[in-house]
Amino acid sequence: MVKCPECLYSRAYRLADGRRKCRQCGRRFRLASAWSASRLSERAKKRLLEMFVLGVPVYRQRFRAVASAPAAERFYRLARSCMAFEEELREPFSGELELDETTFGGARHGKRGWGAAGKVIVFGIIKRNGKVKASPVESRSKQAVLEQIQAHTREGSLFYTDEWQAYATLRTRGDHVVIRKEKGRPAGRDHINGIEGFWSYAKHWLYPYRGVPTKYFHLYLAEACSRFNHREEDLVPLLERLMNRVQRTAAEKILVQID
Ligand SMILES: [Zn+2]
Numbered sequence: 001m002v003k004c005p006e007c008l009y010s011r012a013y014r015l016a017d018g019r020r021k022c023r024q025c026g027r028r029f030r031l032a033s034a035w036s037a038s039r040l041s042e043r044a045k046k047r048l049l050e051m052f053v054l055g056v057p058v059y060r061q062r063f064r065a066v067a068s069a070p071a072a073e074r075f076y077r078l079a080r081s082c083m084a085f086e087e088e089l090r091e092p093f094s095g096e097l098e099l100d101e102t103t104f105g106g107a108r109h110g111k112r113g114w115g116a117a118g119k120v121i122v123f124g125i126i127k128r129n130g131k132v133k134a135s136p137v138e139s140r141s142k143q144a145v146l147e148q149i150q151a152h153t154r155e156g157s158l159f160y161t162d163e164w165q166a167y168a169t170l171r172t173r174g175d176h177v178v179i180r181k182e183k184g185r186p187a188g189r190d191h192i193n194g195i196e197g198f199w200s201y202a203k204h205w206l207y208p209y210r211g212v213p214t215k216y217f218h219l220y221l222a223e224a225c226s227r228f229n230h231r232e233e234d235l236v237p238l239l240e241r242l243m244n245r246v247q248r249t250a251a252e253k254i255l256v257q258i259d
Helices: 042-054 069-088 142-152 165-172 193-209 214-229 235-245 248-255
Strands: 012-014 020-022 096-104 120-127 132-137 157-161 174-178
Touching: 042 069, 042 235, 069 214, 069 235, 069 248, 096 193, 120 142, 120 193, 120 214, 132 142, 132 193, 132 214, 142 165, 157 165, 165 174, 193 214, 214 248
Parallel strands: 096 157, 157 174
Antiparallel strands: 012 020, 096 120, 120 132
């Protein structure tokens, strides 16, 4: 996962002094982790990470702050980028999968943050009793949804969806069970409670952050996925290891991926 900070080429020579030399452009560089991209003290970073894991937004730390609010926000963004990085590398799902789409944000959040730009459409996939993947999609088009399904699921899976017509061609990719609803409740025994549960989980996590800037929405969504996927683990040591493993350039690339 070594990447040249100059040209982003991914192969480099290892020099005797520990530095790397890019095999493409010749640039010499030191490996820098996302953790080291923040120049706060180790103590401050550990404390911020703990607050982050506990779900304490920066604005609630103001009387107990260990760093300025912008520095703390930046550190939080680095943590989220690393989570997004890890989630992107997750293998496509197979087996019994629930697919669904929803919207985040909207008028009730007022003029600030994500409410300002209107709603964000999100498409999600959950493996029954397992992990989740979710991404913002540009539109509710069939095309956008099929691209997600192709990227994140394997052929031959069993797909549970609602009646939305964008799923009409799923039968060519695997088995397809359509959940018909009557007055908001599934008509038979089949359901998509797993993914609906995740939507509620993600919305509850994101709510205390108040305004989520639209250009960073993908990071907040990845944070919710990562928290859900690691829900049985202590995230503090896990995230510290992750932030030391992910290269700074990789994390920063994710930071500015969507505009
Ligand atoms: Zn290079």
